Amino acid sequence: MKRILARSLAPVALAGLALSLAGCTSEPASGDAKAEADGPLTVWVMGDSGTNFESLVEPFVKDSGQKVDVVAIPWDSIDEKLTTSVASGSGPDVLQIGLSKLRTFADAGALLPLDDLLSDRDGLDPGNFPSGVGGDATSVNGEVVSIPWVSDTRVLFTRTDILAENGIDSPPETWDELRSDAKTLASRGDGQYGYYIPQWDAPLPVEMTWSLGGDVIDADGNVAFDTPEFHKAVDVYTGLYADGSVPTNGDFDQTQGFISGVAPMVVSGPYLGKAIADGAPELEGKWQASLLPAGTSSTSLFAGSNLGVWANTDQQEASLDLLEFLSEPETQLEWYSLTGELPTVSSALDDEELNSDPNVAVYTEQLATAKVLPLVSNWDGAVGTELLNALNAIVLTGADRDEALAGFFAKTEGLTTE
Incomplete structure (x- = not known):
């Protein structure tokens, strides 16, 4: 998976975009989760994994009745997409974030803070993930703005x-x-x-x-x-x-x-x-x-990617429901079978069948000492x-x-x- 370096965003522009997003942030739609599920969830996934992701979420769509629209964003287009979406306030509901972009997205005000939203979400409990994929890998300035999605190391x-x-x-x-x-x-x-x-x-x-x-x-x-x-x-x-x-x-x-x-x-x-x-x-x-x-x-390098919720989504609960589904061990193991990208949930990483492959044992051993790139904007x-x-x-x-x-x-x- 060739990840081409993306074009840069000027810090001054990011500051302006953060103000723009703050100005157009809307409250979540009133009513229960079913009311929120009336509209499709838009999900940005990076690279060429859109088709695999559509296959992955089919059980979620079937069980919940929640339609999911998957948009694949090329790695080298993400900065431009972020700029235009923050400026217009018309971003997705859920998005994949490469770890080297986490600070940039957070500084732009694009990510919904999650600290107060996870207490009753057992599937998103930080304790479900190894300590190495939490902390600096999910937070910016001490505020949780993302959930681990895939582990990746070299x-x-x-x-x-x-x-x-x-x-x-x-x-x-x-x-x-x-x-x-x-x-x-x-x-x-x-x-x-x-x-x-x-x-x-x-x-x-x-x-x-x-x-x-x-x-x-x-x-x-x-x-x-x-x-x-x-x-x-x-x-x-x-x-x-x-x-x-x-x-x-x-x-x-x-x-x-x-x-x-x-x-x-x-x-x-x-x-x-x-x-x-x-x-x-x-x-x-x-x-x-x-x-x-x-x-x-x-x-x-710990070079995984996370999932975040767009700051002004009007489908907050449905977005978190999807994140919980994606954090289920069975879902994460299915993603590995589709793409070769490792899970982040501890129980999935410890799966006996997964670790029967000696190469996977090397991956998980390497993950134990892997480091995240510095969170420089x-x-x-x-x-x-x-x-x-x-x-x-x-x-x-x-x-x-x-x-x-x-x-x-x-x-x-x-x-x-x-």
Whole structure:
């Protein structure tokens, strides 16, 4: 699932949109839940999962009589959609929110605060979810504005058959080992690589920094990349390109590259595992997932997404009913079977059948130490895009390393989680 970085929203514009939304917020419709169910619930889902989501909610529609209109929003269109919908006050009722967008949506005033609405909703009790997917992953400034929906973390996928053919007995456990193994695998011949770096994947150098013992936020909550650990991560990242171990074409397909063996190592999410299993069953037993390479630890990204209720919905109760349905363990396990995206409800994550897959055991182990990207407003545009601009300039156009990084540090100076 390629998640392309979205366009940025200016903080000043967000402030104005928040006022606009506040001005057009309406009270929920009077009457009971049945009265609210007379109109359809509009649900925004991200990416290309609209058809699967329609299938998922069929039992809810049948049992409740509540019609649900599903609108699939491309990942690279969400900022524009947020801008226009907040300005007009005509947003959905329920929406999926990538965690890197949670602060942006909350700052825009787009999300209904949920603290006072969950006390009689047993299915949405925070205790139903692991502690790692609550707190910073659902709240902004101490206020709950979303409910966990899918867990997503990054692990290392390897074609163990190809590694073994080239004298590599096991997946690399450190970034230095990965770089060495990637160089060995790339030496197989022209058009062959050892590893794949998605040029749109801004979290990857952050994950590298975390696993090397560093952070990208200082003790005062400020964005701070200029650290020894980040510079080490840059060395690994740029070194893979310098070694000729990764493709440089921006349209490289990581799934097909992995299946064909052209790039037999890649860091990705559980959905890649499903794509491999579904698209290349002949590779069963020839690939595996393992923990992210480590420096001082194997710390990966918690990159799940949440569900929120639009601030001025007139179907508040029906929206919360849908969130409860989506938080049922059976619903979450069905979503995993449809998409390969992991549950967030503890009882679903602990499901015996789910964990009979050894790769799932790796995913859940990695989740235990995964971290959420800092809740900096418009992280994707203000930090992620600038980080990729700097790194891609170094590895793709030969820009001076120190100058490119100095420019990146300057552009992110003053950004904060506060």
